[in-house]
Amino acid sequence: MHYSRSIKAAIASTVFGAVTTVGMTAAMAQTELRLHTFVPPGHIIYTTILEPLAEQIAAESNGTLTLTLYPAMQLGGGAPELIRQAVEGTVDMAFSLPGYTSAQFPRTQMIELPSLRAEGMATTELMWDLLEGGYLDPEFDGLKVLALWAADDAGLYTRDKPIRSLDDVAGLLLRSPSAAQAGQIERMGGTPVAMPIPELYPQLERGVIDGALVPFTTILDFRMHEVANYFTITGPLFGRSQFTVVMNEASYNNLSAEHQAIIDRLTGEELSRKATQAYLDRAAEATDFVRNAPGKEVIEFSAEEQARIREVLAPIYAEWVAAMSAQGIDGAAMLAVAGITVN
Numbered sequence: 560m561h562y563s564r565s566i567k568a569a570i571a572s573t574v575f576g577a578v579t580t581v582g583m584t585a586a587m588a589q590t591e592l593r594l595h596t597f598v599p600p601g602h603i604i605y606t607t608i609l610e611p612l613a614e615q616i617a618a619e620s621n622g623t624l625t626l627t628l629y630p631a632m633q634l635g636g637g638a639p640e641l642i643r644q645a646v647e648g649t650v651d652m653a654f655s656l657p658g659y660t661s662a663q664f665p666r667t668q669m670i671e672l673p674s675l676r677a678e679g680m681a682t683t684e685l686m687w688d689l690l691e692g693g694y695l696d697p698e699f700d701g702l703k704v705l706a707l708w709a710a711d712d713a714g715l716y717t718r719d720k721p722i723r724s725l726d727d728v729a730g731l732l733l734r735s736p737s738a739a740q741a742g743q744i745e746r747m748g749g750t751p752v753a754m755p756i757p758e759l760y761p762q763l764e765r766g767v768i769d770g771a772l773v774p775f776t777t778i779l780d781f782r783m784h785e786v787a788n789y790f791t792i793t794g795p796l797f798g799r800s801q802f803t804v805v806m807n808e809a810s811y812n813n814l815s816a817e818h819q820a821i822i823d824r825l826t827g828e829e830l831s832r833k834a835t836q837a838y839l840d841r842a843a844e845a846t847d848f849v850r851n852a853p854g855k856e857v858i859e860f861s862a863e864e865q866a867r868i869r870e871v872l873a874p875i876y877a878e879w880v881a882a883m884s885a886q887g888i889d890g891a892a893m894l895a896v897a898g899i900t901v902n
Contacts (some may be wrong), residue, residue: 590818592616592626592810594652595645597638597757600630602780602843604802608706608834615825624818639650640756642805646701651810657698657801658737659755664698664894665886670709671739671798672879673872675897682709682747682799683835685897687828694893703811704806705826707833710774711842713740713797714790717770718763721789725868734759735772736800739879743797744772746872760786774800774847776838778845788851791858793867796872802834876901 592612600604605628613626632638634650641655642663658663658671669675669689676682686707689695715722715733722728729748735741741751752768756777762768764786771777771787778784804826811819849855860868876894880901883890891901 590624590814591738592624592625592651592806593629593634594654594804595629595632595634595641595650596654597632597641597755598630598654598780600628602630603776603837604654604834605630607837608830609804612825619821619825620628620818622650624814624821632642638757642702642803645805645807648807648809650807652705652806654802654804656736657803658739661738665883666698667801667880668697668737668739668891669890669897670801671737672894673743673797673875674795674869675798675899676709677795679709679711679799679835679839680832683707683828683831685709686801687831688896689893694894694896699805701808702805703808704776704803705806706802706831706834707841708802708831708838709799710792710802710835710838711776711799712774712795713772713777713799714775714793715770715772716775716778716783716787716790718766718787718789720792721770721856721858724860724864725871731769732767734768734773736773737798739798740772740800742875743872744879746875747868756781759783772797774838775845778849779841784845784849784855786851788854789856789858790846791860792846793860793868796865796868804830809829819884863891 567739594609596605596609613628616624616626636644638655639659641653642657642660644650645653657667661668670682670686676685686709690704690707717731720727720731725747732752733744733749733751734754735744735751736756741753744751754762758771759771760781760783761889763771763783775790778790811822814822846857850857876899880890880894894901
């Protein structure tokens with residue numbers, strides 16, 4: 560069969576257009592999400608939560624949705640800017656601490672009040688009760704919360720002076736991860752110094768500060784055993800740092816329904832529980848490590864010392880409720896979710 564030159568051209572054009580359309584559709588179906596974080600690639604959450612999440616997203620989407628991880632602030636900025644980067648859409652996702660920008664998260668900072676829960680997993684469950692109850696909503700405007708969890712117990716470690724009791728805290732310069740925990744350091748007679756965790760190692764090494772109030776996971780994940788010598792296990796006295804993985808709301812809405820379903824399935828409270836357990840396991844590993852390391856000492860507060868410090872910190876609840884009321888926030892109702900009544 561013979562075709563005229565014009566018909567051949569038309570057929571070729573149609574075939575080319577069909578191939579191009581298929582190619583464009585395949586290209587458009589390939590979607591990349593970028594997650595930015597301050598932790599290095601060897602960090603426990605990076606290796607046990609973020610990398611597996613990226614692998615699961617790729618597998619469940621047959622490679623049509625990918626999550627690219629950028630550790631150690633590779634995309635620029637400082638750790639306190641991460642959540643803002645996600646809000647503004649500079650990145651699609653971020654893993655960070657709300658405590659780095661405490662003023663933006665007054666409700667979420669409730670988790671850093673002393674002795675809310677006996678251990679980290681119960682604290683994570685409390686956070687999801689608050690989140691799903693709508694108590695935290697205004698603080699996550701423009702974001703989808705993919706994970707929200709609490710760390711292991713905060714402890715104290717120092718370079719030169721061991722902390723064996725409340726009296727030993729007086730006069731020490733101690734790194735604080737947030738405003739709420741800064742208040743606890745002040746109550747005990749210490750001086751808090753606001754500082755993102757990546758800055759702690761050099762400041763402690765040079766003796767600019769004496770120590771830190773911090774989860775013990777940092778001992779290994781940030782090599783703090785190299786610069787700290789005394790590690791005080793305090794029990795569930797202090798507030799717990801909160802961690803979150805958030806996603807830009809527009810980035811989520813721009814995904815296909817199928818890709819949204821994958822994100823929903825792989826994130827949420829279950830992912831948060833996995834992250835909590837990762838921290839609890841890492842803290843136990845770190846504590847065992849320094850117990851057996853030469854030149855290091857692990858100290859444990861007695862039940863009596865814990866009770867003494869708990870009494871010193873008790874007024875913080877009423878102070879927090881008053882501070883929330885001044886911002887138009889019903890802090891008493893939030894504490895009621897935790898089973899705490901403030902008179």
